[in-house]
Structures are given as C-alpha cells and as structure tokens.
Amino acid sequence: MIDTHAHIDVQDFDDIRDDILKRAEEANIEKIIIPAIEPKTFNKLIEVANSSEKLCFGIGIHPHNSNEVNGEAIKLVEQIINEHNPVAVGEIGLDYYYDFSPPEVQKKLFREHLKLAKKYQLPVIVHNRDAFEDIFAILEDEQDGTLTGVLHCFSGNPEQLEKALDLGFNVSFTGNITFKKTNLEETVLVAPLDKILLETDSPWMAPVPHRGKKNEPAFIKFIAEKIAEIKKISIDEVIKMTTKNAKTLFKIVVLLLLFTFYSFPIIAQTSKTEEGGFKDIFSEEEEVYNPYEKSLGIGGFLGTNTIVQSIQEARGTRDVSYEGILFYGGMINFFPWEFMSVQLGYVYSKNTKIVEKSKNQLGPNIHQVIELGTQWYVNPNSRLNFFGTLGPSIIFNKFGEGTDKQKENSSFAINTGIGFNLNIPFTGVGLLTLAAEWRLSFDMTVSDTYGVIFNPNDPNDIKFVEQRVTSFFSLPRIVVTFYPFNRQ
Ligand SMILES: [Zn+2]
Known part of the structure; x- marks a missing residue:
C-alpha cells in the first residue's frame, strides 16, 4: 500500500x-x-522525507497560504524541484471554504504551479474545497495532454468524478468515505479502480474506527476496506490496483529483491522492495517475480520408498513394512x-527386500506408477515456494517377478504431499528448480499375491499361501526440473 x-x-x-513510521x-x-504546505516548513519537509527510504514528498504551496507568498516563493518551489527530486507538485489548488486568501490570488498561484508541473513532467496533488468549478476550468485550460495528477480527498459527486476522469486525473479517497453520514458511496462505487489512490491525509481525517483521533498512515487499510466493501470486491484487489496506480502516477520505480536460498518463504511473499524513483524518466513497469506462469518443465526425481502393506491371509490380517527401497x-x-x-509423472520402484524376507522363495515386487498430480503454490512469486499436491495415480503391480508365483494387476491410488x-x-536459458517433496500414495485396490510360510523346525518345509494386500507408499523425493521455455 502507498499512502499518497x-x-x-x-x-x-x-x-x-518514529513510532508511526514503524507502525506504517x-x-x-x-x-x-x-505533500508540502508552506515555504517556511519546506526545509523540515525535505529533512523528514530524506530520513527514510519509505518517504518521498511533493513540493508546492497550499492554497491556504497563497496570500503570504510572493514571486520568490514560486522560485523556491522550482529550485527544490531541481535540487531535491520531489515526486509531485503539491499540494496546490483552491479552497473557497476557508477565507484565507482571495480567489484571484489562489487561482494565479495554482496556475503557476501547474505550469511548473508541466515543465518538469511532475504529477500534481490538487486540493479542492468548494471550488470544483474553478478547479475544472483551470485544469481544462492548462491540460495540454501532459498534465497528470490526483484530486486528493475527493469529495465530489459522480458527475464531478466524470469530469475529473475526463481531464485525465486520478482521485484519492480518505477517511471521510468511512464516516457514517458520508454521501460518497455512490462516487466510490462508480470510480474506476484503475483511477483510485489511497491516502490518509494524516494527521487529519482519521477513518472510522479512529474518527476524531490523530490520523496516521497505518490507518490506510480502513480506506481500502471501505472501498472493497462498497465495490463488493476483495481488499487485496483494491490494494493491488491502488498501489499500482500510485506507482505509475508518481513514477515510483520498484526493484525486485531476489531472495536467497536461506530466506524464509513466508517472508518472501512480501519481498518486494522499492527505491524512490525520482528520475526524469518514463515510469517503469512493476517487475513481479513470476517464474512459473504458463511454463512447461521436464524433470526427474529420486527417493526412497517405504511400503507398508496390510496383508489378509487365511490365518488373519497383519501389516508388514519394507523400508529404504x-x-x-x-x-x-x-x-x-x-x-x-x-x-x-512416472515412478519405478522395485521391492527386492521381499526377496530377502522370503529367503529367495519369491521374486521382487515391481510397482510402476503413473501419477497425475495437481500442485498448489502458496507463494509462487518467491525464490522458495511451498506447495501441496493432490491427484490420482494408477499403479501397475508385478508381485513375485520371474517366479511361478508371479501375479500382475493394476490398482487405483490417491497421491498427496x-x-x-x-x-x-x-x-536466456530457462529456469531450474530443486524441490524436496514428501508424497504419500494410498492404494485403493486390493491385490492378490502369494506369501511364504516357513516351518521353524524344518527349513525345507515351505508353504505358499494366497494373500490379499493393500499397499501404502511413502515417497520422499528430491526433484530437479527444468523449464526451457520460461520467459524469465
Ligand atoms: Zn493535505
């Protein structure tokens, strides 16, 4: 999220x-x-903005202070644009509610700021109170196709919204849309998501449930929640779009932080970091690390199988297990x-342990599995991803291979992991993935096979008995996959 x-x-x-930055x-x-307010606090503004990577600023003179400024003030604004790389010209505009400065003075200063914004290709942050008509007239007049900006704390009706959009402007919403008696619901509802920005207007305009208290950037989520509620869409969608809008408008360049092998995958989900991008360049597209989408990979794997079989014989039911196969x-x-x-996938597993256990009376059991799996990724945009697997498989069993007791069948199984x-x-080459996966396969079919019974008193007394077995396979594996057509 960006508090604009x-x-x-x-x-x-x-x-x-420090506390509110930490909470943010x-x-x-x-x-x-x-956004800037008045020339006498410009120095402090720049100092605060430079104190953290997370902060950037706009420069300009608030309409409240229009009266106090002279020709030198607008020169100072231009000098700061040249020397300190603000991301916007603002906040500027017109305020006819408070009678701090005569409208003519405000209008003149507003226009001068708009000209500066165009000259330096900076977006404008526009304040408006009871002055829609004049704001629109001036913006229309100054709009030569290069002017961009936001009407902050937008409180207009849908018709005024339409006008703002026609002029190529974004709108930002703040705490007043959460107030019980707001009349902004319809405006929020019809405002296109790709034109909306979030803002708090801290320390003023605290949203419900903090109304009346000192506002701070951490409260921005209540604005996003309210927009999601009115538009009946997910908060995530609101956050994603408004963040993108803000980055585009204010040309905030996002650099991707690639996570190392040791980084924790859940943290990696929020691994995007950014760097203030104030350069006089076209805004760069947001880079999202997305290694997998629409890619086909081929892989191989290796592991050790633990087979647990439930065996039904005439003499009763028992479990046997074979490990390290x-x-x-x-x-x-x-x-x-x-x-x-x-x-x-295709899995080949040959259980030779049964040959040892049966003292060479039986051949090995061979299990060939065709696995159809779906894998679901918790955090696909990271270097290290968690996933879960679920799917059906078919197992082709050959019990007692190469002996006269050999029996074959196929069975249906569920695999999950x-x-x-x-x-x-x-x-330029592709994507290599290394995975560690633990997969379980539950055989749903009962297979017929043979078992051996030895007489402890007579080693030559060997009896073969019919068995019915159901198998369970534990298949931890190391997987190497290569995606040659990957776009990364
Ligand atoms: Zn403001």
Missing part, C-alpha cells in the same frame, strides 16, 4: 514520528508521500496459472 497523502512532517508528529512498516505500507522417475509439469501446476521448491533462473 500524509503530512507526517507537521509538528503533531515530532515526538512520535508493520501495516505493509511501502511508501508515504508527504530406491525409486526414481520422471515427469512433465505444466503451469496453466502461476499458483497451480498439473503434473504427469507437501514440499518446497527452490527456483534458480538462468537468464
């Missing part, structure tokens, strides 16, 4: 600025934009979406 409008440089925050961090706020196989893995893959993937991109 928070006056955290004001005196109200002097004693608690905890609330997953990537960036806070501090090598198995291997190959598969193809296709991602229709980044968070899910479909896998078709969990694992994690480390993905290693090779630019």
Whole structure:
C-alpha cells in the first residue's frame, strides 16, 4: 500500500514520528508521500522525507497560504524541484471554504504551479474545497495532454468524478468515505479502480474506527476496506490496483529483491522492495517475480520408498513394512496459472527386500506408477515456494517377478504431499528448480499375491499361501526440473 497523502512532517508528529513510521512498516505500507504546505516548513519537509527510504514528498504551496507568498516563493518551489527530486507538485489548488486568501490570488498561484508541473513532467496533488468549478476550468485550460495528477480527498459527486476522469486525473479517497453520514458511496462505487489512490491525509481525517483521533498512515487499510466493501470486491484487489496506480502516477520505480536460498518463504511473499524513483524518466513497469506462469518443465526425481502393506491371509490380517527401497522417475509439469501446476509423472520402484524376507522363495515386487498430480503454490512469486499436491495415480503391480508365483494387476491410488521448491533462473536459458517433496500414495485396490510360510523346525518345509494386500507408499523425493521455455 502507498499512502499518497500524509503530512507526517507537521509538528503533531515530532515526538512520535518514529513510532508511526514503524507502525506504517508493520501495516505493509511501502511508501508515504508527504505533500508540502508552506515555504517556511519546506526545509523540515525535505529533512523528514530524506530520513527514510519509505518517504518521498511533493513540493508546492497550499492554497491556504497563497496570500503570504510572493514571486520568490514560486522560485523556491522550482529550485527544490531541481535540487531535491520531489515526486509531485503539491499540494496546490483552491479552497473557497476557508477565507484565507482571495480567489484571484489562489487561482494565479495554482496556475503557476501547474505550469511548473508541466515543465518538469511532475504529477500534481490538487486540493479542492468548494471550488470544483474553478478547479475544472483551470485544469481544462492548462491540460495540454501532459498534465497528470490526483484530486486528493475527493469529495465530489459522480458527475464531478466524470469530469475529473475526463481531464485525465486520478482521485484519492480518505477517511471521510468511512464516516457514517458520508454521501460518497455512490462516487466510490462508480470510480474506476484503475483511477483510485489511497491516502490518509494524516494527521487529519482519521477513518472510522479512529474518527476524531490523530490520523496516521497505518490507518490506510480502513480506506481500502471501505472501498472493497462498497465495490463488493476483495481488499487485496483494491490494494493491488491502488498501489499500482500510485506507482505509475508518481513514477515510483520498484526493484525486485531476489531472495536467497536461506530466506524464509513466508517472508518472501512480501519481498518486494522499492527505491524512490525520482528520475526524469518514463515510469517503469512493476517487475513481479513470476517464474512459473504458463511454463512447461521436464524433470526427474529420486527417493526412497517405504511400503507398508496390510496383508489378509487365511490365518488373519497383519501389516508388514519394507523400508529404504530406491525409486526414481520422471515427469512433465505444466503451469496453466502461476499458483497451480498439473503434473504427469512416472515412478519405478522395485521391492527386492521381499526377496530377502522370503529367503529367495519369491521374486521382487515391481510397482510402476503413473501419477497425475495437481500442485498448489502458496507463494509462487518467491525464490522458495511451498506447495501441496493432490491427484490420482494408477499403479501397475508385478508381485513375485520371474517366479511361478508371479501375479500382475493394476490398482487405483490417491497421491498427496507437501514440499518446497527452490527456483534458480538462468537468464536466456530457462529456469531450474530443486524441490524436496514428501508424497504419500494410498492404494485403493486390493491385490492378490502369494506369501511364504516357513516351518521353524524344518527349513525345507515351505508353504505358499494366497494373500490379499493393500499397499501404502511413502515417497520422499528430491526433484530437479527444468523449464526451457520460461520467459524469465
Ligand atoms: Zn493535505
């Protein structure tokens, strides 16, 4: 989330600025934009904005202060644009509610700021109170196709919203949309999600349930929640889009932090970090690390199989287990979406332990499995991903291979498992993934086979008995997969 409008440089925050920045961090706020108010606090504004990577600022003179400024003030604004890389010109605009400055003075200063914004290709942050008509007239006049910006704390009706959008502007919503008596619901409802920004306007306009208290950036989630509620969409969607909108408008360049092998996958989910991008360049597309989407991979795996069999014989039912049986196989893995893959695999496992146990009276059991799996990724956009697997399999069994007791059948099984993937991109070549997975296979079919009974008193007295077995396979494995057509 980005709080596109928070006056955290004001005196109200002097004693608690570190705390509110910490809480903003905890609330997953990537960036806070501090708009300027008046020339006498410009120095402090820049100092506060430079104190953290998470902060950036706009420069300009608030309409309340229009009266106090002279020609030197607008020169100072331009000088700061040149020397300190603000992300916007603002906040500027018109305020006819408070009678601090005559409208003509406000209008003149507003226009001068708009010209500066165009000259330096910066977006504008526009304040408006009871002045829609003049705001629109001036914006229309100054709009030559290069002017971009946001009407902050937007409180207009749907018709005024339409006008703002026609002028190429974004709108940002703040705490007042959460108030019980708000008349902004319809405006929020019809505002297109790709034109909305979030803001707190801290320290003012605290949203419900903090109404009346000192507002702070961490409260931005209540604005996102309210927008999601009105539009009947998910909060995630609101956050994703408004963040993207803010980055595009304010040209905030996002760099991707690639996580190392040791990073914890859950943290990696929020691994995107950004760097203030104030350069006079076109905004860069957000880079999202998305290694898998629509890619086809081929892989191989190796592991040790533990087979537990439930055996029914004439003399009763019992369980036997065989451990440490090598198995291997190959598969193809296709991602229709980044968070899910479909896998078709082949597993070969030869149980020779039964030959030892039967003192060479029986041949090995061979299990060949065709596994159809779906894998579901918890955090697909990270270097290390957790996943779960579920799917059906068919097992081709050959019991007692190579002896006259050999029996063959096929059975149906369910396979399920969990694992994690480390993905290693090779630019221009493809993506290599290393996975550790533990898969279980539950055989749903009863198979007929033979068992051996020895007479402890006479080693030559050997009896073969018919058995009915159901098998359970535990198949932990190391998987190496290569996606040659991967776009990364
Ligand atoms: Zn403001």
